[in-house]
Amino acid sequence: MKQESIADNLKKLAIFLALTAVILILMRYLFPEQSALSLEVMRDYSMEVALIFPPVLLLMGLADVWIPEDMVKQYLGKTSGWRGILLSLFLGTLPTGPLFIAFPIASEMLKKGARIANVVVFLGAWASLKMPQIGVEIQFLGLEFAFYRAGLTFIAVICIALITDKMLKRSEKI
Amino acid sequence: MLVALIINIIAIGTLVYSFTQSSRKSIQALKTALVKGLKLAPWMVGIIVLIGIALSFVPPEVIERYLGGEMTIYQVVAAALIGTVSMIPNLITLPLAGSLIDSGASYTTIAAFLTTLTMVGFVTMPLEIKLLGKKITFWRNLLAFFFAIIIAVIIGVLM
Numbered sequence: 001m002k003q004e005s006i007a008d009n010l011k012k013l014a015i016f017l018a019l020t021a022v023i024l025i026l027m028r029y030l031f032p033e034q035s036a037l038s039l040e041v042m043r044d045y046s047m048e049v050a051l052i053f054p055p056v057l058l059l060m061g062l063a064d065v066w067i068p069e070d071m072v073k074q075y076l077g078k079t080s081g082w083r084g085i086l087l088s089l090f091l092g093t094l095p096t097g098p099l100f101i102a103f104p105i106a107s108e109m110l111k112k113g114a115r116i117a118n119v120v121v122f123l124g125a126w127a128s129l130k131m132p133q134i135g136v137e138i139q140f141l142g143l144e145f146a147f148y149r150a151g152l153t154f155i156a157v158i159c160i161a162l163i164t165d166k167m168l169k170r171s172e173k174i
Numbered sequence: 175m176l177v178a179l180i181i182n183i184i185a186i187g188t189l190v191y192s193f194t195q196s197s198r199k200s201i202q203a204l205k206t207a208l209v210k211g212l213k214l215a216p217w218m219v220g221i222i223v224l225i226g227i228a229l230s231f232v233p234p235e236v237i238e239r240y241l242g243g244e245m246t247i248y249q250v251v252a253a254a255l256i257g258t259v260s261m262i263p264n265l266i267t268l269p270l271a272g273s274l275i276d277s278g279a280s281y282t283t284i285a286a287f288l289t290t291l292t293m294v295g296f297v298t299m300p301l302e303i304k305l306l307g308k309k310i311t312f313w314r315n316l317l318a319f320f321f322a323i324i325i326a327v328i329i330g331v332l333m
Contacts, residue, residue: 009212016216020223027227038230044263045222051178053211053218055185061207062188065199096177098261100221100298104214107305119306120314127318128292132177133268140272141284148329149285156289156321164313171309 045098052097060108069112076114085158088118092125096133102126117165124157217301224297225261232260234270238277241287245280245330253283254322257290258315261297282330289322 028035076084092102106119129150137146192200237260241253262270271284294315295302302311 005209006212009209009215013212013215013219016219020219023223023227031230034227034230037233038226040226041229041263041266042222042226044266045225048178048263049218049222051175052181053214055182057207057211057214058185058189058204060210061203061205062185062192062200064206065203066192095181098263099292099295100218100301103298103302103305104210110306116310120310123314124293124318128289136268140268141275141281144333145281145285145329148332149288149325152325152328153289156318156325160314160317160321163317164310167313168309 048097049101052095052101056095056097056101056105060105064108067112072109072112072114076109076118078113078115080115080118084115084118085121085161088114088122089125089129089154089157092122093129093131095126096130099123099127115165116168117161120161120164121157124153124160128153129157217304221261221298221301225263228260228297229262234262234266237270238274241274241279241283242277245283249283250286250323250326253287254290254319254326257287257292257322258294258319259296260291261295262291267291280330281333282326285329286322286326289325290319293318293322 024035024039027038074080075087080087095102102123106123109119109122110116134146134150137149189200189203192203237256240256241249267288271288274284274287275281299311299315302315306314
């Protein structure tokens with residue numbers, strides 16, 4: 001079963017990569033000017049993803065076997081309240097890398113019984129309250145801007161999470 | 175880069191520790207990681223390619239032309255919209271924002287742009303829907319968009 005799913009996924013990945021190569025070659029002939037710039041962007045992004053994605057997957061795999069569902073429920077579940085929100089916020093500010101790397105983690109949190117609000121807080125913090133990034137922000141935009149933006153985003157992330165949570169609960173009831 | 179290094183060290187350290195506790199569970203964890211990675215890899219490649227192509231047609235200079243001038247409410251909404259549809263690598267985003275300020279953009283506009291750029295993802299929506307469902311994706315992105323404008327307006331008042 002497992003072996004087969006690895007082979008299947010490898011095949012899919014190979015087909016996808018071949019398709020990507022075709023698109024990139026087409027780009028090169030049709031839009032040579034844009035092609036160079038787009039390759040540069042892709043290289044930057046690939047570097048970032050290549051550095052962050054494997055350890056994130058590894059940690060997810062380890063979390064999957066070692067962290068029992070009860071523990072996720074206790075700290076991040078429906079009854080975790082403000083402590084759950086703050087814990088999710090804290091977890092989201094630690095990493096680096098683009099938001100789409102956080103989606104699989106968020107999905108895993110949901111599956112293990114984390115509260116929707118906490119998952120959305122985690123995503124929001126990952127998106128725009130990452131500590132390493134705020135350092136760079138101060139450098140380019142000044143302390144005052146970074147301070148106000150981070151402070152307001154902090155409040156906004158919690159509001160977004162609580163409203164999303166409410167909306168989904170309401171739609172569940174109907 | 176340093177953070178990336180730290181995350182890698184933590185991951186490998188945790189794996190080594192895990193092996194000292196139970197090699198059966200650790201192998202299970204590695205398998206799970208591999209299968210998940212292979213499943214998500216095409217998505218990652220697709221998103222990266224899409225971002226690369228999109229950004230090459232709307233290069234930073236074009237964004238600068240639209241967001242650089244005098245601030246109006248339309249410009250703030252435009253900034254939020256541009257941030258929504260574009261995905262710009264972190265390495266470029268903040269220097270770009272800095273140069274926008276230098277070329278006369280207001281902090282309000284930049285706040286709207288930065289917030290939607292990081293929190294709202296149009297290109298990544300299919301992946302978000304696949305992993306988190308339509309409803310969470312819809313509300314999270316919609317609310318983030320509105321809050322981005324609110325944040326921007328408040329920053330405009332404060333600064």
